[in-house]
Amino acid sequence: KNQVEQSPQSLIILEGKNCTLQCNYTVSPFSNLRWYKQDTGRGPVSLTIMTFSENTKSNGRYTATLDADTKQSSLHITASQLSDSASYICVVRARKGQGAQKLVFGQGTRLTINP
């Protein structure tokens, strides 16, 4: 069964600190993995998208890693800011040929940045 597991479920850190969120998946065959940031009551916003051949991708203070062998990904946030408080969702697409993209969502990590 295709699944995406994220940890921790929630995390609280102080402003300015770094943190790392984890994602393990069993989606097969793998196509790509995406990290989204979702503010409460808003739609998810894409942070990174990584394919099988990519190990690391950065977007400002966000750095995602992918290990396709162990089927693990991480999202590292550097020098956190209050505006980073949100849910971070790991999403994996299975490679199923031509057609609309059907995605498998993780449950998300709720990150809270305290001043």
Next chain:
Amino acid sequence: DTEVTQTPKHLVMGMTNKKSLKCEQHMGHRAMYWYKQKAKKPPELMFVYSYEKLSINESVPSRFSPECPNSSLLNLHLHALQPEDSALYLCASSQVSTRAVYGYTFGSGTRLTVV
């Protein structure tokens, strides 16, 4: 234009009302999606349209009726909803392609409350 626009942002409706949610994109995406998201849960896929044709219906009750009048517009018609249908309804769009690098863009959502 790189956005998916959803209207209205908030909607309160009675159980006997008929209302519609609207979604629009001008990125040339030929796949469009409706998701339902309850609080602290990941989005759940409801419907997928590919080239303006319904390709996936995830066993959604008939009180939800999707419509794709053209390649830029997606509607969700609501009738005789139940209080448990209260949720954030998200629209998304993407390319229809086997290439992994294509993104998947979400709208900001419609917060629906059924009273």
